[in-house]
Structures are given as C-alpha cells and as structure tokens.
Amino acid sequence: MSYSTRIEQIAGHLNYPKGLLSGHVAIITGSGQGIGAETARLFANEGAKVVVSDIDASKAKDVTNQINESGGSAIAVPGDMLDSAYIDELVKKAADFGNGKIHIIVNNAGYTWDGVIHKMTDKQWDNIIALHNTAPFKLVRAAASYFRVKDGEPRNIINISSTSGLHGNAGQANYALAKAGVVGLTKTIAKEWGPAFGVRANTVAFGHIMTRLTAAKEDGAFVTTPDGQKIALGIPQAQKAGRGAGGEHQDIPLRRPGTATEAASSILAVASPLFSYVNGQTISVTGGRNM
Numbered sequence: 459m460s461y462s463t464r465i466e467q468i469a470g471h472l473n474y475p476k477g478l479l480s481g482h483v484a485i486i487t488g489s490g491q492g493i494g495a496e497t498a499r500l501f502a503n504e505g506a507k508v509v510v511s512d513i514d515a516s517k518a519k520d521v522t523n524q525i526n527e528s529g530g531s532a533i534a535v536p537g538d539m540l541d542s543a544y545i546d547e548l549v550k551k552a553a554d555f556g557n558g559k560i561h562i563i564v565n566n567a568g569y570t571w572d573g574v575i576h577k578m579t580d581k582q583w584d585n586i587i588a589l590h591n592t593a594p595f596k597l598v599r600a601a602a603s604y605f606r607v608k609d610g611e612p613r614n615i616i617n618i619s620s621t622s623g624l625h626g627n628a629g630q631a632n633y634a635l636a637k638a639g640v641v642g643l644t645k646t647i648a649k650e651w652g653p654a655f656g657v658r659a660n661t662v663a664f665g666h667i668m669t670r671l672t673a674a675k676e677d678g679a680f681v682t683t684p685d686g687q688k689i690a691l692g693i694p695q696a697q698k699a700g701r702g703a704g705g706e707h708q709d710i711p712l713r714r715p716g717t718a719t720e721a722a723s724s725i726l727a728v729a730s731p732l733f734s735y736v737n738g739q740t741i742s743v744t745g746g747r748n749m
C-alpha cells in the first residue's frame with residue numbers, strides 16, 4: 459500500500475487495518491534488550507512482523523516470546539552481526555517470515571569500547587568500525603533485492619547513531635567515527651534507492667538513554683568479542699559523578715536521560731507513514747542536549 463493511501467487512512471479518511479506498521483516486515487538488530495527490544499515491542503504493537511536479531515540468543519527468544527504471547531508476530535534469529543554468514547541467514551529468514559518481503563531495517567546493534575586516542579588499540583578501533591559501519595552496510599547490501607522493488611509498499615532503513623558521532627566525545631574516537639559514518643551511509647542509501655524505488659533512509663542519533671551502555675560500569679555488564687575478549691560496558695561512577703557542577707544531566711535541557719521506550723518511540727515515528735516525506739535526515743533524540 460502506498461504512503462499516500464496510508465496517510466489518508468491515518469487521517470481518518472479511509473478505513474484501515476489498525477497499526478502504523480500493519481503488515482510490514484522489520485529486521486531490528488540488537489533487539490534482545492535495551493532500545494532495540496523496546497523498538498521490537500512497539501513495532502509489533504503497531505502491526506509489524508518483527509525479526510528479533512541479537513547475539514544473545516536467550517534474550518532474543520524472550521523478546522520474541524513476549525511479543526507472540528501478547529498477540530504480536532515475531533521470530534528470533536540470533537547471531538553475531540560481525541559474522542557475514544549470519545547476515546545472509548538473517549535476511550533469508552526475514553524474507554521467509556515475510557513471505558518474500560522485507561520493509562524495514564533498523565541497524566541498532568552496538569556497544570562502546572572506549573579509550574583515549576593515544577591508548578586505543580587497533581583491535582578496539584577495528585571492532586567498533588566493523589560493528590557499527592561494516593555490519594550495517596553488509597545487511598543493507600544483503601537485503602538490497604527486497605528494497606529495490608516497485609510493489610507500491612513503503613520501505614525504509616533507520617541507522618542508529620549517537621551524539622558522539624555528531625559532536626565527538628573524549629575517549630570515543632572509534633565510536634565517534636563509526637557513528638558519524640552511519641550518517642553518510644544513510645544519506646547514500648536515500649540517494650541511491652530513493653529515486654527509483656521510494657526507499658527512505660534516516661539516522662536517529664541518541665543522547666543519554668538509560669540502558670546498560672549508560673548504567674554504572676560497576677554493574678558489571680559486558681560483551682564478548684568473537685575471539686573471546688570481554689569488554690566491560692557502562693560508565694564509571696566517578697565519571698558520572700564528575701559531569702558538571704549541577705549534576706550529571708546539567709547539559710540536557712530536559713535535565714534527565716531518556717528511557718528506552720522514548721528512544722524506541724522515536725524510531726517508530728521515523729519508520730511510520732507519519733514520516734513519509736522525511737528522508738536522509740539525522741534526527742537527534744537527546745532531550746535537547748547539544749543544540
């Protein structure tokens with residue numbers, strides 16, 4: 459169904475199947491927890507068929523079960539976005555689930571592996587670029603034949619960025635470069651696949667969202683690299699406490715971090731027909747930080 463028809467339906471001019479994403483097939487990477495899991499739930503609530511992709515198989519299955527038990531439709535396709543064979547499998551299983559169609563990709567999987575420039579290792583650098591840039595590129599390339607189609611149905615790709623990518627951040631040269639990189643990838647998709655196929659591509663850049671990535675490092679969350687190295691996640695308490703005289707959130711006009719649900723809501727908004735004429739943009743979801 460075309461965007462203009464959906465806008466007419468949402469505006470109440472036509473009867474329509476309920477749900478902003480009714481019938482759309484969406485791959486959401488990193489949707490076992492955090493922002494991605496919330497995005498999966500919100501998409502399913504709006505009628506999307508959701509492909510839950512995450513390296514953590516048990517978390518991916520939990521999210522999938524919750525969606526299916528509450529009347530939505532999801533499958534778990536667990537695996538590592540750093541593995542090219544997994545990316546091909548993900549696209550194949552999504553297309554099978556979607557009866558030959560995929561409408562939305564949200565490139566969300568990721569983490570930080572911080573270090574100041576003069577101490578950052580090649581491995582830290584390569585790992586973060588591979589996960590945040592190369593993997594999304596490979597996924598979009600692998601799914602090209604499902605986006606370069608003319609069936610009149612909406613297609614869109616959302617790449618997740620960060621204020622670190624738009625503004626830089628001390629200790630995050632690797633992540634800042636990678637998160638800036640997805641902005642260029644997004645705009646290139648919009649320019650290559652917009653004219654003939656109507657594919658939209660946008661970047662959503664988050665500020666401080668409450669997930670394990672921004673929780674206290676002392677909580678002990680970690681990820682494991684393909685060669686078995688453990689990377690601690692989170693922000694050290696001392697660093698959190700030292701942020702600004704008036705407290706941790708002084709640089710945020712709303713004076714608070716965002717929730718994963720708020721972050722996911724912005725992704726849903728961008729994916730929805732309400733944003734049908736928004737294309738190639740970088741949308742900052744930061745509570746006003748970095749204006």
Ligand SMILES: NC(=O)c1ccc[n+]([C@@H]2O[C@H](COP(=O)([O-])OP(=O)(O)OC[C@H]3O[C@@H](n4cnc5c(N)ncnc54)[C@H](O)[C@@H]3O)[C@@H](O)[C@H]2O)c1
Nearest residue numbers: 488490491492493513538539566567568620664666667669
């Ligand atoms: N939380 C924030 O404040 C914030 C700010 C800006 C940007 N972001 C970005 O938002 C995205 C989601 O982050 P989050 O805060 O929800 O983190 P999270 O750790 O809660 O969730 C990320 C998910 O990605 C998965 N993942 C990690 N590596 C993977 C891999 N190799 N293959 C497949 N899955 C993998 C993890 O298992 C996890 O479930 C990331 O791209 C992150 O960089 C987050």
